[in-house]
Amino acid sequence: MAVKLTDEELELCRKAFNNFDKDGSGTIDVKELKAALGAMNQHPSDEELFVMVHDVDEDNSGEIEFSEFCKVIIKHKAATAKNGDEGDTLDAFVALGGNPDKSGKISTDKLRATIKAFELTLDIDRLIREVDLDRSGFVDYAEFKAILT
Numbered sequence: 605m606a607v608k609l610t611d612e613e614l615e616l617c618r619k620a621f622n623n624f625d626k627d628g629s630g631t632i633d634v635k636e637l638k639a640a641l642g643a644m645n646q647h648p649s650d651e652e653l654f655v656m657v658h659d660v661d662e663d664n665s666g667e668i669e670f671s672e673f674c675k676v677i678i679k680h681k682a683a684t685a686k687n688g689d690e691g692d693t694l695d696a697f698v699a700l701g702g703n704p705d706k707s708g709k710i711s712t713d714k715l716r717a718t719i720k721a722f723e724l725t726l727d728i729d730r731l732i733r734e735v736d737l738d739r740s741g742f743v744d745y746a747e748f749k750a751i752l753t
Contacts, residue, residue, distance in 0.1 A: 607682040609674065621673050631667035637676065646680055656680065690749070697748050709742035715751075 609617065624636040632640060634653055641648060648656065656679065660672040668676065700710040700718060712732045719728045728751075735747040743751070 607678050609678060609681070613677070613681075614674070617674055617677055618670070621670050631665065631669055632673065633667050637668060637673070640673070641677075641680070646677075648680060652680075693749050693752055694745075696752070697745055700748075702745060702748070706745040709740075709744050710748060712736055712741050712743060715743065715748075 620640040621632065624632050624640040626636070634657055637657065638648075638650075638653055641653075656676045657666070657668060659679065660675040661668060662672065663669075694704065694706065697706070697710065698704055700714055702708040702710050715732070716728050719726055731751045732743070735750045736743055
């Protein structure tokens, strides 16, 4: 399903774009784009900003026109939607020693210690027994996700 902007989001885009097009030239640069996205509660990294501009800057001006700006918002919205459901789970997996590409494994001992340190009311031992079927003492991303769902 293609990601589209709602009428409300389109209006927010127009307002943000106009607000950051300080000279009324009809374009904004990367610095202005970052501020505009921040005003819309989106906070891409500098690398993501560069890629966004590069991907939509059809005339290679280094600046973004309104139609290009909307493409940036749609792409960022799609990426957020894709990762949003799993974003927190993946962040936790990485924090415990897994890899951002969902590879690697985390120690069940470290997982137990973290759950106890945060005083979470999970029966973590039972959950680990249910997913760590080979009793390796490690869980991969799929197993970790199963524990949290």
